[in-house]
Amino acid sequence: MKSVDVLASGSPRGGRKLLQNSSIALASLAIVLTALLGHPALAQDRAVDSVSDSQAIAAIVNDHVISSYDLDQRIKLVLLSSGIPNNPENIARIKGQVLRNLVDEHLQRQEAQRLNIEVQQEEVDRAFERIAQRSNMSVEQINKTLEEGGVSRVTLETQIRNDIAWNRVIQQQFGPLVTVGEGEVDEVMKRLEEESGEPRYLVSEILITFDNPQHAEEIAAGTQRLVEQIRQGAPFEAVARQFSQSASAANGGDIGWVHKSQLPDAVGEVVAQMQPGMISNPIRTLTGFYIVQVKAMQTGTGADPMMDQYSLMKVLLPLTPDANQAAVARRAREAEEFRAQVSSCEEAPQLIKKYVSGQSSPAETVIAGRLPAQTRQALAGVPVGKATAPIRSEYGVEMLVICGHKAAQGEMPTRQQIDNTLYEQQLSMMGRRHLRDLRRDAVVVYR
Structure with a gap:
């Protein structure tokens, strides 16, 4: 496969980690948390003979069980975090793919256990904290939302x-084997210049x-259903995080600005015919199907607006969910008054305190591409020092004060950025091949 995201920057070689389909980067929770996500604990890897007779079996992976409860919980999580409506028709459509994903996860977990790789609870807790930060929520609020939605936190x-x-x-098995030659970097640099x-x-x-090519027709049908759900309103980023098997899944599928030649041939031909905002039909390649979204198009090496840097302060005028119309109207007037008066983040905390229970959070620096689409839209055209239009949330009336905005510079990627990206692509490819080998050698029984 050709280089897909050579314009993206990477971290230093020693600290790089492969970006797989990862709920760690579920920034999509910020998009759909109002609909989101408790139940008894998810059953984990268990020997076949330890499962009670009352619990149905969905699949057996090398003598370890995926129960029907496990599958049901994951389906709920996928539907809610991808924005796909939870109804019997959609459950039937995604059930097969979700089960295959669970089988892959069991194989991955068993491989980690074979290599004595352990993940501490503290690491998982930190991941939850990052999810909360990206969602502008506390961990407690996320836990409550998960519980109310019927999906276990353990899922x-x-x-x-x-x-x-x-x-x-x-990283452990293949990181030391990956090398990116100077010639490879030179080739990419030359092509980008041309x-x-x-x-x-x-x-x-x-x-x-x-x-297996024999499975292509089934996979094509499932991929087409994902296209239909996205076109009906499911967030592309959330669907990518839950279903995509590309390294870009952790970024919601985003691969940045690319030329046609940087994409697989079949994909590049389709993208060249698309207009901004369009979603492609499934595009078949030798080993899979792509769905692509074109967000924007430009000529030359102009700046990538998704790399703009913002410093944002959230302010809140609290309201209870059942507040009466008069209270809502009062908060709306206060919000507009605040917007008219505020001119900097230095004065914003004091100004918001003028109103009953008004509060502010410390300013945080974020990259535009990591913000939900509706937040980026709200920021558009708002000058530094001013506040975005008020939004009614379950906590009250919220606004963002822009403390700083640094536009991305339009320039060619550095050699180090290209080197990092090529390294990550090769590592990702090795990861997919290793998982394929694990599938080939596994004994998997579907019930």
């Missing part, structure tokens, strides 16, 4: 733990792979 916790462990398996005047596309991807 998400198990997925997070598995992702961390699998990343370590791939194509500097050609159109570039801001692209997100979903990749669904298959090992």
Whole structure:
């Protein structure tokens, strides 16, 4: 497969980790948490003979059970965190793919256990904290939302733990084997320079792979159903995080600005015919199907607005969910008064305190691409020092004060950025091959 995201920056070689389909990066929770996510603890790897007769078996993976309860919990999590409506028709459509994903996770977990790789609870807790920060919520609020939604925290916790462990398996087993030559970097640099005047596309991807061509028709049908759900309103980023098998899944499928030649041939041909905002039909390649979204298009090496840097302060005028119309109207007037008066983040905390229970949070620096789409839209055109339009949430009336905005610079990627990206792509490919080998050697029985 050709280089897909050579314009993306990477972390230093020594600290890089493979980005797999990861709930650690579930920034999509910020998009759908109002609908989100408790139940008794998720059953984990258990020997066949330890499962009670009352609990149905969905699959057996090398003598370890995936129960029907496990599958039901994961389906609920996938539906809620991807924004796909929870109804019998959609459950039937995704059940097979979700079960295959659970089988893969069991294989990954067993491989981590074979290599004595363990994930501490503290690491999982930190991942939850990151999810809470990206969702502008506390961990307690997320736990409550999970409980109210009927999905066990342990369901998400198990997925997070598995992702961390699998990343370590791939890094430990294959990281030392990956080398990126100077010639490879030179080739990418030369191609980017030659194509500097050609159109570039801001692209997100979903990749669904298959090992056996005999399964291609079934996978194609499932991929087409995902396309339909996205076109009906399911957030592309959330669907990518739950279903995509590309390294970009952890970023919601985002691969940044790319030229046609940086994509697999079949994908590049389709992207060149698309307009911003479009979602492709499934695109078949040798080993899988792609769904691509074109977010924007430009000619040249202009700045990537998704890399803009913001410093944001959240302010809140509390309201109870059952507040009467008069109270809501009063808060709305106060919000507009605050917006008219505020001119900096230095004065914002004092100004918001003028109103009963008004509160503010410390300013945080974020990259535009890590914000939910509706938040980026709210920030558009708002000058530094001013507040976004008020939004009614379950906590009251919320606004964001822009403390700083640094636009991304339009420039070619550095050699180090290209080197890092090529390294991560090779490591990701090795990870997919290793999982394919684990599938081939496993004994899996579907019930």
